[in-house]
Amino acid sequence: MKHKQSLLFIFLLLCSSSFAQNKDAIASAKVINTVNAKSHLSFLASDELRGREAGTADGDKAAQYIADYYKKIGVKGAVNGAYMQTVTAKRVLLNESVKVGGMSFKPVVDFFNMPASVSLSGYDIKADTILFAGFGVIDEGLQPYNDFQDHEVTGKVVMLLGAGPRDAAFSFQQKIGYLSFHKAKAVLLVEPIVDRKSDGLMQHLSGDQMLLEGSQELASMDKMIQGMPVIYIGQKVADALLNAAKTDLVTLRKKLMDSNKPFPFLFKTNFSAQASRALQTVNPVNVLGYIAGTDPVLKDEVLLLSAHYDHLGINRYTVGDSINNGADDNGSGTSGMLLIADAFMEAIKAGKGPKRSILFMAATGEEKGLLGSSWYVNHPVMSLDKTIANLNVDMIGRTDTLPHPDINYIYIIGADRLSNDLDRVVKQTNSDYTKLELDERYNVRNDPFQLYYRSDHYNFAKQGIPVTFYFGGFHGDYHRPSDEFDKIDFELLCKRAQLIFYTAWELANAPTRPIVDKKIDK
Template sequence: MKNKQILLFLFLLLCGASFAQNKEALSSAKVINTTNAKAHLSFLASDALRGREAGTADGDKAAQYIADYYKKIGVKGAVDGDYLQRVNATRIHLSQSLQVMGSPYQPVIDFFNMPSSISLPGFQLQTDSILFAGYGVIDDGIQSYNDFQEQSVTGKVVMLIGSGPRDGAFNFQDKVKYLAFHKAKALLMIEPVVDHKSDGLMQHLFNEQMLLEGSAELSSIEKMSQNMPIIYIGQQVADALLKSANTDLATVRKKLVESNKPYPFVFKTDLKASASRTFEAVHPANVLGWIPGSDPILKDEVVLLSAHYDHLGINPYSVGDSINNGADDNGSGTTGVLMMADAFMQAVKAGKGPKRSILLMAATGEEKGLLGSSWYISHPVVPLNKIISNLNVDMIGRTDTLPHPDHNYIYIIGADRLSSDLDAIIKKTNATYTKLELDERFNVRNDPFQLYFRSDHYNFAKQGIPVTFFFSGFHADYHKASDEIGKIDFDILCKRTQLIYYTAWELANRATKPVVDKKVE
């Protein structure tokens, strides 16, 4: 019994020692300071970069700044000695129109077309009748239910309410497949997002779409819809159409809810619509830096630090300031990664470099659907099975409106989804160095924002790589031109970056890598 107690004491002592404050880590972390943070972010979030949109010259300027800085501090290029990993992508531009009873409606303001449902070279749609079929459900998985009843959809323009109480077992794709198989002429989907856009930014985003070269997304939807136009409409267009049937959207919604029964009907109207799409090849870049490990064995294992540097560019629909500077989203995270790169290089120059290698990824196209990290997964410059963990930084420069004791907090998301080790390492590191409030309210399966799936770390999590998403929360300037550098809290930005750096230091230098002991979600 005594021997067991001694062994337990030694084990706890060793565990505590591995997390004692490391003087080399503390010394190298001195470059993570407000002076350096302001220098980086003053450029990245400046009007000169015009919002750093992926696939533009402005986005390329940001990429080159990051590459030049890596070169300046001695970080190696990870792409055959270079820093830029070019991504092959296609930008889709739309031209679209819609009229009801001769009255024109505004693209994206009142309606928008699903880009991938527009057959080439485009479509011209005209009809004098429409089939309204409730939610478009034919099997709710609970009881025999059919919103179409005996109504045939062949050759008809079909109008559906976008979502309803029976959608669980019969989703959007099921509806599209059903209508396309039965040769419907077009689908009008009543979609609340058309009526609830916060500002002109959504207009800009819905007018274009960007896809990776070889992406299955476009081709799969094209095959699914079989060139059947899918047009999202808001309440204004829906009411204009239903007026011909002497009703409106609120009335038919109420009838469906109160009766709990299908309510299909055909009504006469006059609808004209057209759309076309053009393609533009674009080649934004991931910026990949490499710090080789110092240990002859452990150097083959890699810690990945990532942050997307792209933002939303210029909003042509904006009144007043049209530049989406993205100081917090994600100039703050990019700034954090640049300072962490500098800190690791300080350790290298002092002869105390990390035992494992560090891969630094400033990702492009996150705002377009995690495109840069998706491209990396398909075109890795460091094999995915060598990456032991990904620490992803997206928005760490502000304080949100949710309750916290003070601004000394950070949301951690996903740390325990694949590895109990990684979660424990972060918490112990925080207790040892930074003592931030580690808020996990978004790290739940029923998170309404589903943040675990919404930034670049998720592409690595899908490969079974333990990840953590560091995030400081939403604020009133999220995805708006008002996300400016003047609103950044540089002190807390640096403190949060220090937590991530010390965590990366521990991952890079500990004897064992985090054990993956949970299944991929």
């Protein structure tokens, strides 16, 4: 009898497991395949689009491709019937120069200013002496250390090296705050990133900043200016300056590291720097497609899927390939979202459309500070109160170098931050359908990369909308021109996109929306 009961239990368990899979969802997901993925990404990551930078004609071409595809497959425009939601932003433009003696240096190539550190009135600095102050550290601990020693900094141009010993005791903010408080004329910060010409972070740190029209950041921009320019310089500028002191950057850095002792000194030079700032209005767009729900009651609720479609554009300081094609970041996520839209339209053709409505947002300006999603939550086309969740997709076409059992993994971030219900659906769906490794190492509160706050989902989480961020991980081509089409694993991209589709299917057809049972984490 017990043997028969055991067999019956196993039979029921197997039935229940198979019933968890929805045959209509599986049939619809067949369009999420490598042929279709390659078709989208071959255009989005092509040289023709020149890196799809937000606020440029190249970014607009990518947006038009997405809108045209929505229309082709029958996804409706969500902006009063149109697809484009215009975002109004200000691009910060800098005019900057640095000279040592009679030698002029190139902005971004040899030095750069943080846009927010240049006031509208700009600056014009001249100096015949500079104070070299090592790493700019003051540590009053058990072994006192002071890179300034008895040197006065008021009215001086101060030259500092980037991160070094004891920085944990005296942060970058404290260094700059100390020099600003003591009224230094300017800071020349030797930053290795200036010399890593292929590093896309330069695009962020130099004069490519955008701020939303009407944003608090734009309104308070000049209030944030400390009145003391901070100019980031590379080795070329540093050595030109130090030549007058009969030394160079490598020698000084080695001496500081070997001795672990400060040795500030003044040296004579002929230095000048100027910078001015202007604001240019730009109008990138979010591309919004809409599928109406089929249930008379639930159709008023909406599930939001998002992926940012634009990227960094052209690296104007590189030699050779200068186009940031962004095949993985985020051509892969954008292609995945289009494939998911395809799958839902296949379901509609079969008479199995989603009960809730679905909004597909190809977001602009994620690389510029989550601009498109920030604009959307302040200008929503559908009620945020009726938005049940956001599934955000970024970089799903590659693997990283961190340890995994195999390549069949994806990072999930934020699923449990606001809603235990959403977390359960995300994990149960994967268990029922795709069985990928759901890696949550970036979801911990002390994640050093703080990825929960760094993509478009976060703007929805701040509104109390449950979110899940799907991410494939960092790799050596991140934010570099080498992030190319031919490095994408299309089978893996499709597996991940299918997981997100199945999760969207479950959420769109569930009898109840995910309950928000945790506090908003801002």
